[in-house]
Amino acid sequence: MRKKTLCSLGCFFLFLFGFSQTVQERIDQGVALHEEGKYKEAIQVYESILKDDSKNADANYEIALTYSSIKEYEKAIKHCDVVIKSKSEISHLAYLVKGACEDYLGKPEKAIKTFQQGIKFNSDYHQLYYSLALTSYNLRKFDDAELALISGIKVNPFHSSSHMLLGYLKNDQKEISTSLLSLFYFLILEPTGNRAEQVFKLIKQQQNRTIRREDSKNITININSNFDKNDFGTAEMMLSLLEAAKTTEVNENKSEFEIFSDSNASFFKILGEQRKDKKGFYWDFYVDFFYELVQDKPMYEAFSNQIYQTKNDPDNKQWLIDNPIQIEKLYFWLKTYKVKI
Structure with a gap:
């Protein structure tokens, strides 16, 4: 009985490790497709991952990046929100993409709030300060832009x-x-x-x-x-x-x-x-x-x-x-x- 239990546990961990590795390989495949400009194919790869795990932070972030590249900003924001809610180690990146998408949609004030929230989440990510400054600068809010840049x-x-x-x-x-x-x-x-x-x-x-x-x-x-x-x-x-x-x-x-x-x-x-x-x-x-x-x-x-x-x-x-x-x-x-x- 003990041998069977050990065997079952071994098979479980083998399956778990193999699944995790497969997901990462698929994400890498999607990233490669994105870099080649094959955005639709990349989205299909990410969607296949999200079908099994809709809250996968990496897949949601990468699909958001791809949607933003083809100017489907609303879809990108939706996936960024999933990453942000997860409070994962890459959530600050999702704040950056979301803010940029809001800015592209003609909602700079919303973008500013998103960048500020991102900085509150991770104050060590300089790109959020720069994006906050750039959006503020374009609104002629020079004092706010200067403070963010500094x-x-x-x-x-x-x-x-x-x-x-x-x-x-x-x-x-x-x-x-x-x-x-x-x-x-x-x-x-x-x-x-x-x-x-x-x-x-x-x-x-x-x-x-x-x-x-x-x-x-x-x-x-x-x-x-x-x-x-x-x-x-x-x-x-x-x-x-x-x-x-x-x-x-x-x-x-x-x-x-x-x-x-x-x-x-x-x-x-x-x-x-x-x-x-x-x-x-x-x-x-x-x-x-x-x-x-x-x-x-x-x-x-x-x-x-x-x-x-x-x-x-x-x-x-x-x-x-x-x-x-x-x-x-x-x-x-x-x-x-x-x-x-």
Whole structure:
């Protein structure tokens, strides 16, 4: 009798293990079909799993992703709700997909609530902060978007899109210094590609915006009337002076890259020297970072060359080829840098 019982238990566990493995294999098959663009076939695979286990979190999440890919957002939301109710280890991902679907359906306020609920469920998932910020930004809720971005960056300082969006947001608010700091940090994380090109162009536009050149000898400096009420007001005034100085005799024999690098170095140093007892995210995160970076000449040289790649400058390309170790040191320092936030 005991032998039969042991045999029955053995068969049961074998069946249970085999079933679990089969389900995972089928989910993997559905994921592969999705990645190949065979969405209908992927849905059929997931539906076959849900027929046996309607509350399977993985299958519900994957089918929600597939439905969102073919713009069947209501169906996607329905499956996301199953995952969310399960409170499984992937529920935070379902909050993200659900919020995105609500946004696509023209319900941004609902999406915002969903992202906030997701953050409450898992405050360590930076993508929820970014999605919350993006939806808020599109609604012109800049303060909410900024708060979400800062919170997300504190969770994951290496999420380049968060720094980029923060840079664009501060640009919309005409706060040049904080925008530049965010955009420069984005470029160190993502120095090449279409987004890097657009960010580099915006940086140049912001720097040029501070002055108006009538000719090489007549330059008008634009100073914000409220500069003295802004923590970064003095830095922005100095930024205008640095931009105006680019065409003076001091820079006459310098290359465009050298002028760009030197001007940025001065900007970072000015901010660092103004730091003193100033507090806040931009001072604690960006200013401290760039001020420490500019103190190390080889490191700063690597940074300047790395972010200049979108200009397709021959000398810059050659420098990057000749100095791979300096670039490696830069990114090792970046990864090990202790953020003061």
